[in-house]
Amino acid sequence: MQVLKFGGTSVANPENIERVLNIVNHKAQKVAVVVSAFGGITDLLLHTAAVAANKDLTYKESFEEIEKRHLDAVKALIPITEQSATLSKVKSELNQLETLFQGAYLLGELSPRTADIVASYGELLSSFIIAEAAKQKGIDTIRKDSRELIKTSHGYGKATVDFKATNANCKAFFEKNTNRVVILPGFVASTESGETTTLGRGGSDYTAAIIAAALDVDDLEIWTDVSGMFTANPKLVKQAFPIEHISYQEAMELSHFGAKVIYPPTIQPVLSKEIPIWVKNTFEPEHPGTYITKNTNGKAKPVKGISHIEKIALVTLEGASMVGIPGFSKRLFEVLFQEGINIILITQASSEHSICLAIAEAEAETAKKAIDEVFAYEISLGKVEPAILEKGQAIIALVGDNMKSHQGLSGKMFSSLGKNNVNIRAIAQGASEKNISAVIDKRDVKKALNTLHESFFEDNVRQLNLFVTGVGNVGEKFLNQIRQQQDYLKEKLRLNLRVVALSNSRTMVFAEDGVDLENWHEILAKGEKASLDGFLDKVRELNLRNSIFVDNTANEAVSDKYADYLKNSIAVVTCNKIACSSDFDKYQELKDLSRKYNAPFLFETNVGAGLPIIDTLKNLIASGDNVRKIQAVLSGSLNFVFNNFKEGVSFHDVVKQAQEEGYTEPDPKIDLSGVDVARKILILARESKNTIDLKDIENESFLPKESLDTSTNEDFFASLKKHENEFNTLYAEAAAKNCRLKYVAQFEDGRAKVGLQHIPEGHDFYNLEGSDNIVLFYTDRYPEQPLIVKGAGAGAEVTASGIFADVIRVGKV
Structure with a gap:
């Protein structure tokens, strides 16, 4: 039967x-x-x-x-x-x-x-x-x-x-x-x-x-x-899947901690008689569902499932007079029993200074009132504090019979949660080690469940949730690269990149399941009105694991939001140089916030687009080397301009070509004025452990004052035509010396400068072609023959690839 x-x-x-x-x-x-x-x-x-x-x-x-x-x-x-x-x-x-x-x-x-x-x-x-x-x-x-x-x-x-x-x-x-x-x-x-x-x-x-x-x-x-008991709540964790075979004990633990497929007392009557339980799906009867028996013969992973209970309150009783005095726990538990209040989780400090209990939120006020009445005398003497009540909590639990035979599960659990800024308020683990429970803020439940499911059930495939602002030349190339490489990243690097949000200066759009990168232009065009604060608020509200804010703009207002993202443990990846070249205190604050909130702050593309210049420098410093001098051609746009500027060719036309092909900033004056190069050498100097600001950098600009004073691109290009003879003179002077014009940045002995130089034949910079960059690192280990990083340093495609590389670095942290 x-x-x-x-x-x-x-x-x-x-x-x-x-x-x-x-x-x-x-x-x-x-x-x-x-x-x-x-x-x-x-x-x-x-x-x-x-x-x-x-x-x-x-x-x-x-x-x-x-x-x-x-x-x-x-x-x-x-x-x-x-x-x-x-x-x-x-x-x-x-x-x-x-x-x-x-x-x-x-x-x-x-x-x-x-x-x-x-x-x-x-x-x-x-x-x-x-x-x-x-x-x-x-x-x-x-x-x-x-x-x-x-x-x-x-x-x-x-x-x-x-x-x-x-x-x-x-x-x-x-x-x-x-x-x-x-x-x-x-x-x-x-x-x-x-x-x-x-x-x-x-x-x-x-x-x-x-x-x-x-x-x-x-x-x-x-x-x-549903088709059985799942590894997690499938409504919150879309990657969750049915558990094929589970023990009575595991099922009871999961059901106790919120798995709603089976009512917790269900298992007790059949447990002693070892009657198997099948959990089946009425709407998919052919699915095998979940089989529940006395044991599973040691098969499958040590963690069988992740469950949670919401609407939890923490009640804490603490006081110096509790230490070493018997009877406090008895009185506490007795009064809760008398009030018919079920205790879901208990944790007590080894010093006996405090006892923390998790109970249903609906019973929290009753519990506090009863506890304060029982300990009214001790409270009046200041020996015990009034019960501390914290609502809005939830319990998450890892469950598995075989957890006790596997080391490091607790560490993996808490490390995964910590990396995603999920604060743990209390922890409980039974001696049987079949359950590890933690109390967290209820707003973090979805993120915590997805984080743990990813860590324990998804074959180490890590999902990265990207919030992208700026979809111009660089941003568009970046999105195309993600679309092309998604399958490769999953298979080879175990990374699942999902673009959750897009924004330009006009509209923004959010899609928790991921924006369709085949049709993102149309989707974004129909989005809501863009807002920097609104974008940030929505990112906070979604509260997704492994979140990364990607800034593909050159906008100062966007860079001013980096601190807010980092404070929410959201990684920041940017090609926007403004933040890292702003006041040193602000730069240092962002670095400190990154460390404090365990949120990577990566800006490799600030200096050499897709070149690993900053990464190379970081590795030198981390390994104990000391930077003595840096010499570099850091502007792909200026290198493109001066490599193509020659006798018979208009300087204006070359600059215009550089802008149209995406080698310059939207405002080309930023590149030609030397400000962009100054920002880059400033960033390298700071990453070399030096305290320096932009005003400290000597900038020998080759542009006429009239060009520097223009306020629009139209006026700027008009000024270039007006001063064509001056630019021709610059070229002629270099050619007469059999030299080439290169805009060079240098840092040495705590001082930095940028400017146009005549580079003789035989110099490392002389044959630098196209829009290439080059950096020479002279260090204690490379005192005479420098460590050289050289390659394409401008262009939307390579800049996008540099941003892509930083995103992957975040995924591998």
Whole structure:
């Protein structure tokens, strides 16, 4: 024999009930079928009763909805010619229910006993209607009221089962029963005197387990709307997947810590008899689901699942006088027991200075009041502090039978959470090491679950969530590179890059599941109005793991937001030089925030586009080398200009070409004035452990003052035409010396300067072609022959590749 239980979603409507009856009809052996109330009905019943008790006549509207759902179900499931008797019975039950609501309204109260009676109608009505529908399908069916079988205490709302009487009743009935299918209402029971009680929310599972254990059946099947117990809540963790095989202990731990597929007490009755449990999907019956047995023979990963409980409060009792004094814990736990408050998690400092408890948030105020009253004398003397109450918490838990035989799981758990700025308020781990629990802020639940699932179940594939602002030349190339390389990154580097947000100066768009990079132009065009503060607020609100803010702009206002991102443990990757070349204190603040909040701040493209200049310098410094001098051609745009500027060619035309091909900043004066080069040597000097500001750098500009004073690109280019002869003279002077013009940056002995120089043949800079950059690092280890980094230093494609490389560096941290 088998016992099957179908939950509220499985019997939510006539269509679903048809599915249930098909599953039942395909069973070859006798079955007991336990059913829940139609989906949402139990909540609606209790809500209606509460509204009525509050003297609110709108309870009648809720009752009409309850009535309609049940009568509609009868009409949909039973042929019209056969409906009369069934409708008559259902209407009779509904009339009694309406009387209870009227009584609550007139009395203005709802006793626990009445609440149990009201709540029982959901299962009583659904089981009757489903049984009648089964008979119409020719299924050999009988309905049995569970109240006649399951006997309990008078604990209304969550009664205690009298197993001796219950087991005897179940055996007696099923031994005499000859019908192939017995349909029973879940959740409901009764006292020995026949008063209706309930087994607690989720009690239909418990009903099925009680009957299964009493009859010692072959197995128990729990049918729900998901394909088994998942590695995490699939509504919060989209990568979660069903667990194939799990032990009783693991299932109990997961269900205790919030896994809603099985009601926690369900497993207890079948545990001693080792009756297997199947968790199956009503809407995908061919799926194997989850198999729950005594053990899993040591198979699979040490962590079987991650669960969580929300709406948690922390209550802390602390005081110096608690140390070494026996009895404090007893008094604390005793008063909570007397108030009927369940303690979910306990942690105590080894100094005995404090005891921290996690309880349901709804009971928090009651708990604090009771504790403060019990310890009022100690509090008045200052020996103990009033109970500290912290609401808005949640508990996350790693569960697995084999965790105890694997080292480093706790470290991996807390390290993963720490890297994503998930603050842990309390920790508990049993001696059996089957569960590691931590209390966190409820707003971090989704991020924490996804972080842990990624660490323990996704074969070390790390998802990076990118928030990208700036989608011009560089930004567009960057997005194209991500689209082209996504599969490679997953397969080879175990990185899953997902662009969650895009913004330009006009619009911004967010897509938590990732922006479609095939159509991002159209998607962004339809976005909401762009706002730097709004963008930041939305990033905070999403609170995703491994978040990276990518700045592809040259905008100062954008760079002013870096500190806010870093303070939220959001990595910053940027090609925008303004922040790192601003006042030294601001630069240092960003570096400090990066370390404090464990949020990488990477700006490789600030100096040489895609060249690993800063990375090379960092490695030199980290390995203990000391930089003596830096000489460099750091402007790809200026190198492009002077490599293409020659006799017979207009300087204006060359600069215009550089702008059109993307080698210059949007404002080319930034490049030609030397400011861009000065910022780059400043950044290198700072990364070499020197304190220096932009004003300290000597800038020997070759541009006429009139060009430097222009305020628009149009005026700037006009000035270049006007002073064409001066630029021709610069070229002629260099050519006369058989030299080439190069704009050179140098740092030595704490001083930096930039300017146009004549470079003779044979010099490392002489044959620098196109838009290439070159940097010579003279250090203690490279005193005579410098370490040289050379290559393309400008252009949207290489700059985008440098940003891409920094994103990958974040993923590998």
